[in-house]
Amino acid sequence: MGGTRGSYLKRRLLKLQVGYLLSEGPGNSKVVPICLPQRLQVANDLFLESLTGNLVLTRTKEGILIQGTLQVGHARECDRCLEAFDHEFELGVAELFASPPDANNSVFSVDSNGEIDLAPLLREEVLIEESYRTVCRAECRGLSAETGANLNHEEEPLLVDASPLEGGLAIDPRLAVLKQLLT
Ligand SMILES: [Zn+2]
Numbered sequence: 533m534g535g536t537r538g539s540y541l542k543r544r545l546l547k548l549q550v551g552y553l554l555s556e557g558p559g560n561s562k563v564v565p566i567c568l569p570q571r572l573q574v575a576n577d578l579f580l581e582s583l584t585g586n587l588v589l590t591r592t593k594e595g596i597l598i599q600g601t602l603q604v605g606h607a608r609e610c611d612r613c614l615e616a617f618d619h620e621f622e623l624g625v626a627e628l629f630a631s632p633p634d635a636n637n638s639v640f641s642v643d644s645n646g647e648i649d650l651a652p653l654l655r656e657e658v659l660i661e662e663s664y665r666t667v668c669r670a671e672c673r674g675l676s677a678e679t680g681a682n683l684n685h686e687e688e689p690l691l692v693d694a695s696p697l698e699g700g701l702a703i704d705p706r707l708a709v710l711k712q713l714l715t
Contacts, residue, residue: 540571540579543651551646553591554631561590566602575655581605581618583654587625595631595642598650600624604658611665612674613682619666623657 545568553562568583582605590597602623610617629648633641642648673683 540573541568543573543575545572546574546650546654547647548589548650549645549647550589550596550629550642553589553596554642554646556591558591558593561588563588574651574658578655578658579607580654580658581607592628594628594634594637596629596648597627598629598648598653599626602654604661606658606662608662608666610668610672612667612672613684614675615668615682615684617668619662621661623654623661625653625657627653 548564553560564587566583566585566587568580570582572580572583574580583602585600585602587598587600587602590599602625604619604621604623606619606621607616608619609615627640628638629640629642630638631642640648640653673686675681676683
């Protein structure tokens with residue numbers, strides 16, 4: 533996890549100028565690399581840690597077809613143990629941005645400046661991808677139903693509190709029983 537959580541790239545970067553492609557005939561295409569390996573705002577309620585990959589933009593009769601696979605990094609909470617982790621996954625994209633706008637063909641369209649905005653599409657796709665259970669790792673053991681403790685950390689010694697620095701005042705309850713037997 534980077535140390536730059538305070539700053540982020542603006543969602544403006546998710547707008548692509550496609551006017552040049554529109555003025556070309558159907559069938560023309562262009563590969564557009566997306567390289568945003570930093571924290572990025574996608575929507576008011578969605579920030580990604582990274583977004584990279586290639587998109588193929590193809591001029592069709594209906595507008596601009598966007599296809600490709602993006603690698604997404606999203607800092608979120610594990611649904612099982614509630615710890616923060618970077619969820620990294622691949623997002624397949626295949627969407628028509630209609631031009632002129634055509635609600636029957638697509639909810640997305642090329643705007644009057646000849647731009648397409650990937651942000652609403654990305655937000656939708658990421659939310660769908662993460663709408664089912666997302667865990668920090670397949671073998672995540674989650675939280676103890678009794679204590680709420682993270683069971684992933686259970687192997688770690690629980691007696692660290694009884695450190696010598698505290699002058700032996702902190703005695704593990706199990707040891708306290710032994711002490712009583714001894715005295
Ligand atoms: Zn977990």
